[in-house]
Amino acid sequence: MGVKKLINNVRFKTGMANCAEYMDLIHDVIDDQATPDQEVYLRRHLKMCLKCVDHLNLEQELKMAIKQKIVDRAVPSDLAESIRTKIENTTL
Amino acid sequence: MEEDHTGKQEYSEKESKQLFEAEFMPHLGALYNFAFKLTYDEDDSKDLVQDTFMKAYRFINSFQRGTNAKAWLFRILKNSFINDYRKKSKQPAKVDYQEVEGFYNSKDTDKPATTTDLRVDMVKNMIGDEITNALNSLDVDFRTVIILCDLEGFTYEEMSKILDVPIGTVRSRIHRARNLLKERLSTYAAKMGY
Numbered sequence: 555m556g557v558k559k560l561i562n563n564v565r566f567k568t569g570m571a572n573c574a575e576y577m578d579l580i581h582d583v584i585d586d587q588a589t590p591d592q593e594v595y596l597r598r599h600l601k602m603c604l605k606c607v608d609h610l611n612l613e614q615e616l617k618m619a620i621k622q623k624i625v626d627r628a629v630p631s632d633l634a635e636s637i638r639t640k641i642e643n644t645t646l
Numbered sequence: 647m648e649e650d651h652t653g654k655q656e657y658s659e660k661e662s663k664q665l666f667e668a669e670f671m672p673h674l675g676a677l678y679n680f681a682f683k684l685t686y687d688e689d690d691s692k693d694l695v696q697d698t699f700m701k702a703y704r705f706i707n708s709f710q711r712g713t714n715a716k717a718w719l720f721r722i723l724k725n726s727f728i729n730d731y732r733k734k735s736k737q738p739a740k741v742d743y744q745e746v747e748g749f750y751n752s753k754d755t756d757k758p759a760t761t762t763d764l765r766v767d768m769v770k771n772m773i774g775d776e777i778t779n780a781l782n783s784l785d786v787d788f789r790t791v792i793i794l795c796d797l798e799g800f801t802y803e804e805m806s807k808i809l810d811v812p813i814g815t816v817r818s819r820i821h822r823a824r825n826l827l828k829e830r831l832s833t834y835a836a837k838m839g840y
Contacts, residue, residue, distance in 0.1 A: 578821070581817070616824065616831075620796040624774055626679050637674070637699045641666060646659060
Protein backbone atom coordinates (compact mmCIF):
# COMPACT_ATOMS: atom_id res chain seq x y z
CA MET A 555 0.00 0.00 0.00
CA GLY A 556 1.37 3.44 -0.96
CA VAL A 557 2.05 6.07 1.68
CA LYS A 558 -0.61 8.42 0.26
CA LYS A 559 -3.27 5.72 0.42
CA LEU A 560 -2.17 4.79 3.94
CA ILE A 561 -2.46 8.39 5.11
CA ASN A 562 -5.93 8.67 3.56
CA ASN A 563 -6.97 5.44 5.27
CA VAL A 564 -5.73 6.68 8.62
CA ARG A 565 -7.60 9.96 8.10
CA PHE A 566 -10.77 8.13 7.13
CA LYS A 567 -10.66 5.92 10.19
CA THR A 568 -9.73 8.53 12.75
CA GLY A 569 -11.13 11.74 11.34
CA MET A 570 -7.77 13.46 11.47
CA ALA A 571 -8.83 15.95 8.86
CA ASN A 572 -9.65 19.35 10.35
CA CYS A 573 -13.33 18.82 11.04
CA ALA A 574 -14.17 21.95 13.04
CA GLU A 575 -15.26 23.88 9.95
CA TYR A 576 -17.58 21.05 8.93
CA MET A 577 -19.54 20.98 12.21
CA ASP A 578 -21.53 24.11 11.37
CA LEU A 579 -22.13 22.80 7.88
CA ILE A 580 -23.51 19.51 9.22
CA HIS A 581 -26.19 21.40 11.15
CA ASP A 582 -26.93 23.62 8.14
CA VAL A 583 -27.36 20.57 5.91
CA ILE A 584 -29.66 18.64 8.24
CA ASP A 585 -31.74 21.79 8.75
CA ASP A 586 -31.98 22.39 4.98
CA GLN A 587 -30.20 25.71 5.35
CA ALA A 588 -27.13 24.95 3.21
CA THR A 589 -26.66 25.96 -0.41
CA PRO A 590 -26.16 23.15 -2.97
CA ASP A 591 -22.45 24.07 -3.20
CA GLN A 592 -22.04 23.85 0.57
CA GLU A 593 -23.70 20.46 0.56
CA VAL A 594 -21.35 19.20 -2.18
CA TYR A 595 -18.41 20.55 -0.15
CA LEU A 596 -19.55 18.63 2.93
CA ARG A 597 -20.31 15.41 1.01
CA ARG A 598 -16.80 15.50 -0.44
CA HIS A 599 -15.36 15.68 3.08
CA LEU A 600 -17.64 12.89 4.29
CA LYS A 601 -16.09 10.50 1.76
CA MET A 602 -12.83 10.86 3.68
CA CYS A 603 -13.92 11.26 7.27
CA LEU A 604 -15.74 8.62 9.23
CA LYS A 605 -15.92 10.81 12.31
CA CYS A 606 -17.97 13.42 10.47
CA VAL A 607 -20.16 10.72 8.90
CA ASP A 608 -20.94 9.47 12.42
CA HIS A 609 -21.60 13.01 13.58
CA LEU A 610 -23.97 13.70 10.68
CA ASN A 611 -25.83 10.41 11.23
CA LEU A 612 -26.27 11.11 14.94
CA GLU A 613 -27.52 14.66 14.35
CA GLN A 614 -29.95 13.42 11.69
CA GLU A 615 -31.24 10.63 13.93
CA LEU A 616 -31.70 13.03 16.84
CA LYS A 617 -33.60 15.53 14.70
CA MET A 618 -35.85 12.76 13.38
CA ALA A 619 -36.43 11.40 16.90
CA ILE A 620 -37.45 14.84 18.18
CA LYS A 621 -39.87 15.25 15.28
CA GLN A 622 -41.37 11.78 15.47
CA LYS A 623 -41.27 10.79 19.13
CA ILE A 624 -42.35 13.97 20.91
CA VAL A 625 -46.10 13.79 21.00
CA ASP A 626 -48.29 16.86 20.62
CA ARG A 627 -50.80 17.58 23.37
CA ALA A 628 -54.42 17.88 22.41
CA VAL A 629 -55.68 21.46 22.44
CA PRO A 630 -58.25 21.93 25.25
CA SER A 631 -61.69 21.62 23.69
CA ASP A 632 -62.92 25.00 24.94
CA LEU A 633 -59.90 27.06 23.85
CA ALA A 634 -60.83 27.80 20.23
CA GLU A 635 -64.37 28.75 21.22
CA SER A 636 -63.22 31.00 24.03
CA ILE A 637 -60.83 32.83 21.66
CA ARG A 638 -63.57 33.27 19.05
CA THR A 639 -65.97 34.62 21.66
CA LYS A 640 -63.42 37.15 22.86
CA ILE A 641 -62.69 38.26 19.30
CA GLU A 642 -66.38 38.51 18.51
CA ASN A 643 -66.82 40.86 21.48
CA THR A 644 -63.83 43.01 20.57
CA THR A 645 -64.14 46.09 18.43
CA LEU A 646 -61.02 47.43 16.79
CA MET B 647 -59.04 47.28 2.52
CA GLU B 648 -56.80 50.32 2.24
CA GLU B 649 -53.05 50.60 2.65
CA ASP B 650 -51.43 53.69 4.11
CA HIS B 651 -47.94 54.99 3.20
CA THR B 652 -46.26 53.00 6.02
CA GLY B 653 -47.42 49.73 4.51
CA LYS B 654 -50.02 49.26 7.25
CA GLN B 655 -53.34 47.85 6.15
CA GLU B 656 -56.74 49.18 7.06
CA TYR B 657 -58.95 46.13 7.28
CA SER B 658 -62.64 46.54 7.90
CA GLU B 659 -64.14 44.80 10.94
CA LYS B 660 -65.49 42.04 8.69
CA GLU B 661 -62.18 41.61 6.85
CA SER B 662 -60.30 41.48 10.15
CA LYS B 663 -62.48 38.70 11.50
CA GLN B 664 -62.25 36.75 8.24
CA LEU B 665 -58.48 37.17 8.15
CA PHE B 666 -58.20 36.12 11.78
CA GLU B 667 -60.16 32.94 11.15
CA ALA B 668 -58.39 32.04 7.89
CA GLU B 669 -54.79 32.98 8.75
CA PHE B 670 -54.43 32.76 12.53
CA MET B 671 -56.78 30.10 13.88
CA PRO B 672 -55.20 27.21 11.88
CA HIS B 673 -52.07 27.67 14.03
CA LEU B 674 -53.87 27.21 17.36
CA GLY B 675 -52.52 23.68 17.90
CA ALA B 676 -48.91 24.62 17.19
CA LEU B 677 -49.16 27.69 19.42
CA TYR B 678 -50.76 25.79 22.28
CA ASN B 679 -48.03 23.13 22.16
CA PHE B 680 -45.33 25.81 22.01
CA ALA B 681 -46.89 27.53 25.03
CA PHE B 682 -47.10 24.26 26.95
CA LYS B 683 -43.46 23.43 26.27
CA LEU B 684 -42.53 26.85 27.65
CA THR B 685 -44.73 26.83 30.75
CA TYR B 686 -45.48 23.14 31.53
CA ASP B 687 -48.86 24.27 32.78
CA GLU B 688 -52.20 23.88 31.02
CA ASP B 689 -53.86 26.98 32.48
CA ASP B 690 -50.80 29.15 31.84
CA SER B 691 -50.62 27.79 28.29
CA LYS B 692 -54.26 28.63 27.65
CA ASP B 693 -53.79 32.16 29.04
CA LEU B 694 -50.66 32.66 26.97
CA VAL B 695 -52.34 31.48 23.77
CA GLN B 696 -55.47 33.58 24.37
CA ASP B 697 -53.30 36.59 25.09
CA THR B 698 -51.34 35.93 21.87
CA PHE B 699 -54.50 35.76 19.75
CA MET B 700 -55.94 38.90 21.34
CA LYS B 701 -52.73 40.83 20.63
CA ALA B 702 -52.65 39.46 17.07
CA TYR B 703 -56.21 40.69 16.53
CA ARG B 704 -55.54 44.07 18.11
CA PHE B 705 -52.56 44.60 15.80
CA ILE B 706 -54.06 42.92 12.76
CA ASN B 707 -53.50 46.03 10.63
CA SER B 708 -49.76 45.41 10.97
CA PHE B 709 -50.19 41.99 9.40
CA GLN B 710 -49.96 41.68 5.62
CA ARG B 711 -52.22 39.06 4.13
CA GLY B 712 -50.23 36.22 2.59
CA THR B 713 -47.12 36.71 4.76
CA ASN B 714 -45.96 34.20 7.36
CA ALA B 715 -48.77 34.25 9.93
CA LYS B 716 -47.36 31.35 11.92
CA ALA B 717 -43.97 33.02 12.45
CA TRP B 718 -45.73 36.28 13.36
CA LEU B 719 -47.89 34.52 15.98
CA PHE B 720 -44.92 32.62 17.41
CA ARG B 721 -43.06 35.90 17.80
CA ILE B 722 -45.98 37.45 19.68
CA LEU B 723 -46.28 34.41 21.95
CA LYS B 724 -42.56 34.34 22.68
CA ASN B 725 -42.59 38.06 23.58
CA SER B 726 -45.68 37.63 25.77
CA PHE B 727 -43.99 34.75 27.54
CA ILE B 728 -40.84 36.75 28.23
CA ASN B 729 -42.58 40.00 29.18
CA ASP B 730 -45.58 38.72 31.10
CA TYR B 731 -45.40 35.10 32.13
CA ARG B 732 -41.74 34.99 33.09
CA LYS B 733 -42.10 38.08 35.28
CA LYS B 734 -45.15 36.68 37.03
CA SER B 735 -43.57 33.27 37.40
CA LYS B 736 -42.54 32.29 40.89
CA GLN B 737 -39.59 30.36 39.54
CA PRO B 738 -36.23 31.50 40.87
CA ALA B 739 -34.60 33.97 38.53
CA LYS B 740 -32.41 32.32 35.95
CA VAL B 741 -29.60 33.85 33.99
CA ASP B 742 -30.99 34.76 30.60
CA TYR B 743 -28.84 33.07 28.01
CA GLN B 744 -28.95 36.17 25.83
CA GLU B 745 -27.05 38.03 28.54
CA VAL B 746 -24.15 35.62 28.45
CA GLU B 747 -24.35 34.59 24.81
CA GLY B 748 -21.63 36.99 23.78
CA PHE B 749 -19.28 35.27 26.16
CA TYR B 750 -20.01 31.81 24.82
CA ASN B 751 -19.71 32.92 21.23
CA SER B 752 -16.53 34.95 21.59
CA LYS B 753 -13.50 33.55 19.79
CA ASP B 754 -11.45 33.71 22.98
CA THR B 755 -13.68 31.24 24.75
CA ASP B 756 -12.66 27.65 24.58
CA LYS B 757 -15.67 25.79 23.34
CA PRO B 758 -16.55 22.84 25.55
CA ALA B 759 -15.92 19.42 24.14
CA THR B 760 -18.99 18.23 22.29
CA THR B 761 -18.25 14.55 22.13
CA THR B 762 -20.72 12.33 23.92
CA ASP B 763 -21.06 8.58 24.11
CA LEU B 764 -24.44 8.84 22.44
CA ARG B 765 -24.84 6.64 19.39
CA VAL B 766 -27.44 6.39 16.64
CA ASP B 767 -28.75 3.04 17.91
CA MET B 768 -29.30 4.51 21.40
CA VAL B 769 -31.37 7.37 19.96
CA LYS B 770 -33.37 4.88 17.87
CA ASN B 771 -34.18 2.86 21.00
CA MET B 772 -35.33 5.83 23.04
CA ILE B 773 -39.00 6.48 23.58
CA GLY B 774 -40.74 9.83 23.34
CA ASP B 775 -40.85 10.37 27.10
CA GLU B 776 -37.07 10.13 27.38
CA ILE B 777 -36.53 12.68 24.64
CA THR B 778 -39.28 14.93 26.01
CA ASN B 779 -37.73 14.85 29.50
CA ALA B 780 -34.29 15.66 28.12
CA LEU B 781 -35.72 18.56 26.12
CA ASN B 782 -37.67 19.85 29.12
CA SER B 783 -34.51 19.80 31.22
CA LEU B 784 -32.87 22.41 28.97
CA ASP B 785 -32.98 26.11 29.80
CA VAL B 786 -35.84 27.86 28.06
CA ASP B 787 -33.65 29.62 25.46
CA PHE B 788 -32.17 26.33 24.29
CA ARG B 789 -35.50 24.52 24.49
CA THR B 790 -37.06 27.22 22.33
CA VAL B 791 -34.62 26.88 19.43
CA ILE B 792 -35.04 23.09 19.34
CA ILE B 793 -38.83 23.48 19.31
CA LEU B 794 -38.77 26.11 16.57
CA CYS B 795 -36.24 24.33 14.38
CA ASP B 796 -36.87 20.61 14.85
CA LEU B 797 -40.52 20.45 15.82
CA GLU B 798 -41.97 23.40 13.92
CA GLY B 799 -39.56 23.44 10.99
CA PHE B 800 -38.86 27.17 10.93
CA THR B 801 -35.88 28.34 8.86
CA TYR B 802 -32.96 30.11 10.55
CA GLU B 803 -34.19 33.38 9.04
CA GLU B 804 -37.69 32.92 10.45
CA MET B 805 -36.23 32.00 13.83
CA SER B 806 -34.09 35.11 13.73
CA LYS B 807 -37.27 37.20 13.34
CA ILE B 808 -39.22 35.28 15.97
CA LEU B 809 -36.44 35.49 18.56
CA ASP B 810 -35.23 38.94 17.48
CA VAL B 811 -31.57 37.86 17.32
CA PRO B 812 -29.11 37.68 14.39
CA ILE B 813 -28.96 34.49 12.29
CA GLY B 814 -25.45 33.80 13.60
CA THR B 815 -26.85 33.73 17.11
CA VAL B 816 -29.66 31.39 16.03
CA ARG B 817 -27.08 29.05 14.52
CA SER B 818 -24.79 28.98 17.55
CA ARG B 819 -27.73 28.58 19.93
CA ILE B 820 -29.01 25.57 17.98
CA HIS B 821 -25.59 23.93 18.07
CA ARG B 822 -25.26 24.51 21.77
CA ALA B 823 -28.80 23.31 22.45
CA ARG B 824 -28.23 20.10 20.50
CA ASN B 825 -24.96 19.42 22.28
CA LEU B 826 -26.64 19.89 25.65
CA LEU B 827 -29.49 17.63 24.57
CA LYS B 828 -27.02 14.93 23.50
CA GLU B 829 -25.26 15.19 26.86
CA ARG B 830 -28.55 14.72 28.73
CA LEU B 831 -29.56 11.79 26.53
CA SER B 832 -26.13 10.24 26.86
CA THR B 833 -26.33 10.41 30.67
CA TYR B 834 -29.81 8.93 30.52
CA ALA B 835 -28.69 6.13 28.17
CA ALA B 836 -25.84 5.24 30.53
CA LYS B 837 -28.24 5.02 33.47
CA MET B 838 -30.57 2.79 31.49
CA GLY B 839 -27.70 0.56 30.41
CA TYR B 840 -28.13 1.12 26.67
